[in-house]
Amino acid sequence: MHNLLKVIVSLIIISGALISSASYAQQKHFYKLNTNAGVELNYQWLSLDGPRQLKFTLLQSDIEALPNSAPAYNPMLAQNHIHRTLLEYAQTIDPKVARINIKRSGSSLNMEVSGSSETKINEITETLSSKHTQAETEYLAKNYYTPFQNEYGQMAIKQDHRRYAIESSDNLESVVESIKKQLNKPNNSREFINFTLDWLQTIPYDTLENRISSNGSGFAAPKQLILNNKGDCDSKSTLFLALLKAYNPNISVKMIFLPQHALVGISMKAEKNDIAIEQDGVTYILAEPTGAAQLPLGEIAPSSMMYVRNRQFTTEMF
Template sequence: MKFILLFFLLLPPLLAADTLRFSLQQDDGQAHFNYRFSVAGQAQQLNFSIAQPTLSNHFRQFRRFQTSVMQQYLWRDLQMHMAKYPNARLIRQPDRNALSYQIASADNTLLPQLQQELSQLTTERSQFYLQQAYYYQLSLPWSGPVIVPDHQRLMQDSLKDLLPVAKALHDKLVNTASRDTVAYISSWLQQLPYQDLSDRRNSTGNTFSPPLRVLQENRGDCDSKTVLLAALIRMLLPDVKLAIVYLPQHAMLAVQLPVTGADDKATIEGKEYLLVDPTGPALFAPGKISQDYIMYTRSGQFGYRLL
């Protein structure tokens, strides 16, 4: 069974972000985050504290995905299944990129049944191992099946840990319109340094940072910042529907808020979503994205997952 690993590389931005000042101090088991930045030319500050154990345990087991390790697990599972058939055996074929094998049996009439059973077992166990590791198999229009971090679960399982951040934002943005709330959070995240790693296609998960790690390390790539933005919007605007949009070498958030004719948007399952790109350093307002991606969003040539 063959898997393709896909992660996202951001192209150079059009505009430079404002200068963000960040400090992180620790005392009495708490980590104190302090930000100074600007939104629409106005000086802003944001402060919150997170318990040190929460930071330390936040997706501590998340690792880069290793196809070779999963193939070893699958091969073990297939061999255990074949033990039920003493007159048949599996012969593994050399292949660095896929789990390949042949079935040898004295009873040729048994081969179709075995092939079907092994194929189904491979699918089921692959899904199990991906879920355990917080990964997900996604089908994209331009590349077919790929394996990506399970952004949906990573977002959902981050909500509790992000409560202090959401509370600080809520106190600052109370009675603020939904679109302005999204704009404020997105502008803040755009000004966090972009995590520029070489050869991201071969990084197999090293490029993705769970939400608290983005804040602790004060940097993140497109999908990491998008998941963080989605989690914060989910807590502040729980009735607003969200989706993560996958584009060639990029990812961004789609937010189901009212759109205008001038907005960049995506149609997902018959509904219009406002596009929001928190990656930075380009300071794109909600409804504005890079020209590099408009052709894909307008033509529907993108992947997505509802969040």
Template structure:
């Protein structure tokens, strides 16, 4: 008796379709279908909130790497300045292999690795066939022993899961489900932030010259105003970009621009360098991303509770100068309606992404 397998989960999990899309970070502040309302909200928010203002930016090649100089106005319209040096390894080599996620290439690589693993550990009495289809790969198992065929499917499912996870991890991506239960692939911001911390530690004593580590609010607001003052770059839709346009933290500093997901990741990495043990969470809503920090909130400040931790929320994107605990109206609306996903960024990292 011959038994044939059904379609591989690779196609089901990682291809673009009506209900299952490959997508990346939020690259636009508003969705197209919300454009009219968003424009009105955006305009009104800037009537009441000041805009971040970067007064000057420069970078100069030095022996150790590159020297960066920034001047900007903070939330209180007070001039701030910081100068630091970043080495070339962190700037150009740390994420050299980070590339736009390409579904077809990923599937080919994953299926090749599955074949290699099954060749190293063959199962006697069965034959495995790998067939490419327009929307993925079909893996079939033929054999006369139905029990052996069933066990082969179990083995293939385990190998596929392990190989896929390893591929995504090595390339700084992860599986993601948004608040509408749409599945896809996005950049692993936690991993990228965590791997950027060492390169940003040189900023710690410089920032602490301005604010005390004993005052978490002052530290956080200093970082927020600095990142908010970096020019905002509107990039492609996260639904179709597959990682195109995302900049790791040091690349944001190098280019002196970034979108919401890039600036969120830079903020998380800077705060982790400054406060290694503080709990944080990364917040995703439609078309936007921001951050939560384990700091007690005050009256009228926006918070969420996630995995038994209460987080005070913050908007790193700019150009609105929003201090800790204050969100843009559309972000606060999404939080109030529960239309968000939160990802833990703790000292002990977790890859789990879960809803509120």
């Protein structure tokens, strides 16, 4: 990592304490009703503070505007798109000027340019390289994917969690307003965060496939997670970030990628025992939206704590 990462951990909160104090979230009921206006959703669960409920309606206009979960990244489909783009460009070149040969070789494309003018060959080769990069970028963007380097330095393609969250936030106002109605102090960020965490942690967990090998299969965009009432850690963290941005567009947050897991870091004033990381001089309090353990802001699971203390994570700013 380019940035100096510092783990801020109170010695009072250790793995044993988390195990003994954490309770497990229990969703009691989930109701979904389709209406002419949209979809009415009703979540009921048992919290440490007793029974809780969250009811809201997603208007049809909001549902249609929310991005859908993309299919798993398929490198062959991406290669087909790039190949077509290069062939279209090749057809614009006069064979008398240069001959272009593009061949598939496994998961890559080999490009050969020949002609009488070395200057022209170099020019065409540079254009082909540029169009290859542009076509790949276009394909990833169209399907909500982005290049990613994990905590071990491996390069891969992952869902564009940031884009999902940002593009979803404007159409989740009804959810945010419903949460605020349940709070004693609607403008208190920590109270909003803890209620939202409590709710998300009760939503049934859908196992995360390996972020590198699965090519994104199993990820649920905020829209699908809410409507289908299930999601993995990446999915829940993305919805949580979208809701935070809808609640406060100016809040500084990061997604924290661990091996086979994801957390959220929130830039706000830390309390005495909050578990946090510091990056570029900014403190980010950690949050576990995944469940099933009911963990408030500033507490994380023992398994997460191990990776955080060993700095086995990468971050993405939202």
